[in-house]
Amino acid sequence: MLSKQGLCSRTEAARWIEAGRVEVDGRIVRDPEFPIVQGRQRVRVDGRELDAAPRLYLMLNKPRGLVTTTQDERGRDTVYRCFDGSGLPWIAPVGRLDKASEGLLLFSNDPAWSAAITDPDTGPDKTYHVQVDAVPDEALLEALVRGVEVEGEYLRARAVRLLRSGERNAWLEVVLDEGRNRHIRRLLAEFDLAVLRLVRVAVGTLALGELPKGQWRRLDDVEVAALSRIHKNP
Template sequence: MEMTRLQKYIADCGVASRRKAEELIQQGSVKVNGIVVSEMGIKVSSSDRVEVNGSVIKPESKKVYILLNKPSGYVTTVKDQFRRPTVIDLLKGVDERVFPVGRLDYETTGLLVLTNDGDFTHKMTHPRHEIEKTYQATIAGTPTKDEIHSFESGLEIEDYVTSPAKLKIISTKERTCVIEVTIHEGRNRQVRKMCEAIGHPVLALKRISLGKVTLGNLPEGSWRELTRDEVNSLRNS
């Protein structure tokens, strides 16, 4: 009988990403055969009874891959302790339990992928897999050539230096401009912090592509299934 690490089993059940599953285990929210498990490394099989927060879970037989155009005002989690709207609330008609691949912050809009495929999520979010993420931002003021060079070369933010990035000015107005930013990392509020670091705070932010997958003309708040080619392109990015 095939044995699987508990955090991977939880992810395969569509409950949470593997990283989030590890947090659930550490918090004591997971039981195996009636016993609370709080340490990593345990393996389970399909014959074991696994519960998360009191609910028995089973691996999803059908893998689904969803592209959502996230509106502002939604959190990128399955559940929110403050009872704010979550991106899951927007997935009307999706029967499978899915979870977000990575995050967009509360105010940020645009492309978000959700799935119940734990292996896919692990590959997409692992630091060594540098998938390009492109954003369109409205910022205060207009960056100078020197500021753009600093942005693209790497900025010291908090306790890290950002990896090389791209910044292209799309259009300008008297006090604001629209830029396109491409990064490889996925740190918390990174684009906002990078723009702040060069003196041009973000006023609005939207993710428009992930690897070769683009948002296209999908209306805000709507979702569609990723095509097989899109899923494969993300796997191979």
């Protein structure tokens, strides 16, 4: 319930409860699985009544070299460094980009909205611009769309096209309708293509645009609604 209210993550909520900071109807509860009927019971944290946090929907132009997590056990810089000094309440990444990847990363404190965006069956497509260490021909681009089995998973792209090329490398536009762990890197590696740079440029109709690296902005109501109306292309 604390997480669904947009107040914190489920992990953080469990810590609050186990530390004795949460009361239900005047009694401290230390069991994170204690059943709650929202609206019927009075819940306090540190003695204060709860109010649902205002819903936030943000986009960040993630720089390369940051990990998409709240805390990193190896002490690496995380994406939350980009929000230092912002005064924002708790927000969580909507999906993720690996450390070496860049570009559009969504954040929200609305778990239902986030789940809809990341749902592989109904969520919006994600578009990437990918620099590779060769110039693939049309047959190879078609093979990436057909896909291949990699370590028990079938990896494929929804669409791939050549954006531009030089003598030794090329930029591809790759569209995914689902996002498995290191999906693009693993798929391209099966065809002997190494990724030199990977930038997510769009989620559904929401484009990264001219947002500077490491900067963030709030989504407007139209953008939030557009992403909420989830439609897979046929």
